[in-house]
Amino acid sequence: MQHTLEIKDLYASVETKEGRKQILKGVNLTVHSGETHAIMGPNGSGKSTLAYTLAGHPKYEVDSGQALLDGVDILQQTPDERAKEGLFLAMQYPVEVPGVSMTNFLRTAKTEIDGKAPSVRTWTKDLNEAMKRLRMDPKFAMRSVNEGFSGGEKKRAEVLQLELLKPKFAILDETDSGLDVDALRIVSEGVNRAKENTDLGILMVTHYTRILKYIKPDIVHVFADGHFVKTGGPELADELEENGYDEYLPEGSTESALA
Amino acid sequence: MAEQEQNTMQNVQSQTQPTNTEIKVPQADPHDPYAFPAAMPSSADREPRSFEVDAFPKPTRKQEDWRYTPIDRICEFFDVFEPSGKISVDITDTDGNPVDTSHVEVSQVDMGEKPSGTVLMPNDRVSAVEWVSGKTATVVRLHGENEKPVVVHVHGGGMDLDSFHLVIQADDRAHGDIIVEHDGTARIAEGVEIVTGVDSHISTTFVQEWDKGSKHVGNHRIRVGAGATLRHSVVTLGGDVVRIRMDQDFGGAQGDLNMLGIYFADPGEHIEHRTMVVHNYPECKSRVVYKGALSGKGAHSTWVGNALIEPTAPGTDSYELNRNLVLTPGAIADSEPNLEIENGNIIGAGHASSVGRFDDEELFYLESRGISETEARKLVVQGFFAELVEEIGVPAIAQHLMNVIDRRLARGENVAMQAVLEEK
Numbered sequence: 001m002q003h004t005l006e007i008k009d010l011y012a013s014v015e016t017k018e019g020r021k022q023i024l025k026g027v028n029l030t031v032h033s034g035e036t037h038a039i040m041g042p043n044g045s046g047k048s049t050l051a052y053t054l055a056g057h058p059k060y061e062v063d064s065g066q067a068l069l070d071g072v073d074i075l076q077q078t079p080d081e082r083a084k085e086g087l088f089l090a091m092q093y094p095v096e097v098p099g100v101s102m103t104n105f106l107r108t109a110k111t112e113i114d115g116k117a118p119s120v121r122t123w124t125k126d127l128n129e130a131m132k133r134l135r136m137d138p139k140f141a142m143r144s145v146n147e148g149f150s151g152g153e154k155k156r157a158e159v160l161q162l163e164l165l166k167p168k169f170a171i172l173d174e175t176d177s178g179l180d181v182d183a184l185r186i187v188s189e190g191v192n193r194a195k196e197n198t199d200l201g202i203l204m205v206t207h208y209t210r211i212l213k214y215i216k217p218d219i220v221h222v223f224a225d226g227h228f229v230k231t232g233g234p235e236l237a238d239e240l241e242e243n244g245y246d247e248y249l250p251e252g253s254t255e256s257a258l259a
Numbered sequence: 260m261a262e263q264e265q266n267t268m269q270n271v272q273s274q275t276q277p278t279n280t281e282i283k284v285p286q287a288d289p290h291d292p293y294a295f296p297a298a299m300p301s302s303a304d305r306e307p308r309s310f311e312v313d314a315f316p317k318p319t320r321k322q323e324d325w326r327y328t329p330i331d332r333i334c335e336f337f338d339v340f341e342p343s344g345k346i347s348v349d350i351t352d353t354d355g356n357p358v359d360t361s362h363v364e365v366s367q368v369d370m371g372e373k374p375s376g377t378v379l380m381p382n383d384r385v386s387a388v389e390w391v392s393g394k395t396a397t398v399v400r401l402h403g404e405n406e407k408p409v410v411v412h413v414h415g416g417g418m419d420l421d422s423f424h425l426v427i428q429a430d431d432r433a434h435g436d437i438i439v440e441h442d443g444t445a446r447i448a449e450g451v452e453i454v455t456g457v458d459s460h461i462s463t464t465f466v467q468e469w470d471k472g473s474k475h476v477g478n479h480r481i482r483v484g485a486g487a488t489l490r491h492s493v494v495t496l497g498g499d500v501v502r503i504r505m506d507q508d509f510g511g512a513q514g515d516l517n518m519l520g521i522y523f524a525d526p527g528e529h530i531e532h533r534t535m536v537v538h539n540y541p542e543c544k545s546r547v548v549y550k551g552a553l554s555g556k557g558a559h560s561t562w563v564g565n566a567l568i569e570p571t572a573p574g575t576d577s578y579e580l581n582r583n584l585v586l587t588p589g590a591i592a593d594s595e596p597n598l599e600i601e602n603g604n605i606i607g608a609g610h611a612s613s614v615g616r617f618d619d620e621e622l623f624y625l626e627s628r629g630i631s632e633t634e635a636r637k638l639v640v641q642g643f644f645a646e647l648v649e650e651i652g653v654p655a656i657a658q659h660l661m662n663v664i665d666r667r668l669a670r671g672e673n674v675a676m677q678a679v680l681e682e683k
Binding site: 056057078079080082083084088089091095096098100104108109144145165 | 625626628632642
């Protein structure tokens with residue numbers, strides 16, 4: 001089935017020490033099932049804010065605009081309702097939840113998303129196989145959510161959830177950061193598998209072109225100063241690789257100076 | 260958890276108590292400087308220990324030991340009373356069957372008849388009142404290898420004042436687990452004496468699941484044998500006022516004490532735990548970990564963890580920790596660790612204490628996976644306690660405790676639901 005995520009003229013702000021600051025300034029984007037969009041841009045351009053605003057993080061406040069998932073404005077929903085609607089956010093820094101085992105967490109999430117508990121037999125099999133494909137040690141399932149996981153293990157655990165929860169759209173926020181080449185390949189394979197199996201639509205937020213060698217984008221966008229400034233095919237990524245983001249930065253500043 | 264934490268190693272409490280007796284400062288032996296005993300009088304010396312009620316003044320909030328306690332709500336326990344005898348006590352295994360008499364002996368003795376009154380002495384007025392008011396003591400003695408936990412089920416018989424005195428004795432090299440469960444409605448003064456033999460491995464778990472309005476003042480007096488391991492757990496999940504004070508020392512070297520506490524305070528409830536760990540022999544180890552959750556206006560918890568390391572206890576390894584999770588606004592958690600270290604030759608004496616709220620990032624992470632806010636909060640609270648329960652290391656008891664906690668969380672849900680229904 002074909003699904004659509006349509007972001008319309010989205011403005012959002014965050015409360016800072018210096019007062020309220022608008023980060024997203026008129027975001028427009030349409031993603032269909034099976035499409036992979038790379039969202040690239042300089043540091044501080046608001047890429048992650050877009051990801052978290054769509055997922056419903058309480059820190060970000062929507063000023064105006066819509067995000068329609070098959071016509072339903074998810075911005076009016078709580079984070080768990082958005083997840084049930086079919087949205088998934090793979091976080092750059094997955095949060096540790098002490099004392100809550102991965103198995104208990106995954107089963108609870110699966111039950112909530114599907115609206116019914118998974119059958120014991122197929123669930124255990126699915127979980128074990130998914131972990132095996134991501135080269136995850138089975139004992140991870142017994143550990144607390146993300147607790148004591150290395151950076152690479154956390155990213156694998158995010159992709160594990162992506163594969164098990166089977167969302168319609170996934171936002172991958174800097175999923176490539178902190179991964180060595182082997183881990184990057186394993187994680188990318190997982191994302192590609194999810195796309196193949198469920199016709200997932202992907203919004204891949206990234207600063208570097210490295211991950212694009214493994215997860216091929218159909219469309220590449222440049223995000224700067226809170227909105228999309230350029231859209232093109234995969235060749236746009238090569239161009240960014242070559243020239244950097246300088247031309248998208250405010251007059252007189254460079255990427256390194258902003259970082 | 261979003262929390263402020265302080266970790267201090269060897270935070271030596273200053274001693275300013277004036278004393279009339281002249282202190283003779285001993286000469287240090289340069290070959291064994293750590294043998295130098297503390298020149299200051301220890302706080303243990305100035306705290307009265309007595310079976311006489313009048314040895315203790317009536318509690319007021321000006322006294323250090325009572326400063327957090329709502330005195331007026333438990334003043335009925337300040338004078339000797341005639342126990343109603345309405346509390347019922349059953350002793351079985353975990354399946355409700357009679358205990359294995361080849362390893363467990365259960366008997367009744369008159370108060371004061373051995374082994375009652377043999378482990379330390381009452382240390383405050385309410386524990387002396389319990390001692391004087393009570394008529395008999397129940398004795399549970401363990402020997403050999405006990406496979407199944409022994410359950411002492413204390414069921415309240417209403418609001419008439421009653422008392423209960425329990426002595427738990429473990430022979431040398433005994434292995435076993437005892438669970439003491441309290442439920443129903445009661446106003447109870449309870450005394451518990453625990454003495455464990457050489458190289459024994461014992462766990463004692465005290466669960467308070469009192470009905471609303473119940474009051475419980477308790478005093479545990481504990482002696483851990485040489486080379487013995489004792490896991491002492493306290494789980495307090497309900498009661499108008501529950502105040503349990505635990506005094507402990509070691510009966511020989513290389514004892515290992517693990518004290519673990521879980522509590523849950525609802526609106527208007529006062530839940531207080533005071534632990535006093537005394538290191539009086541060499542190379543003993545103690546861990547005190549208490550965790551509590553509080554919800555609603557007037558929910559009040561108090562944890563005071565005292566640790567005293569005496570000059571006779573080189574090689575001591577001690578640590579105490581208290582964490583509080585405030586679930587909804589309006590609750591008060593008092594948390595006070597006190598360390599008194601009179602011996603420089605120790606492995607460690609640390610403490611940590613915190614009061615925190617739900618971490619928004621944890622909740623958001625769970626919610627972004629489709630888990631509702633209510634369910635996410637429940638998972639976080641379960642996790643908060645599960646970390647601790649796992650450390651018990653006795654599967655039957657860990658499971659039992661998680662069941663008790665789940666029951667408590669389910670009750671919270673019902674209460675919340677009830678409130679919603681009543682509003683409509």
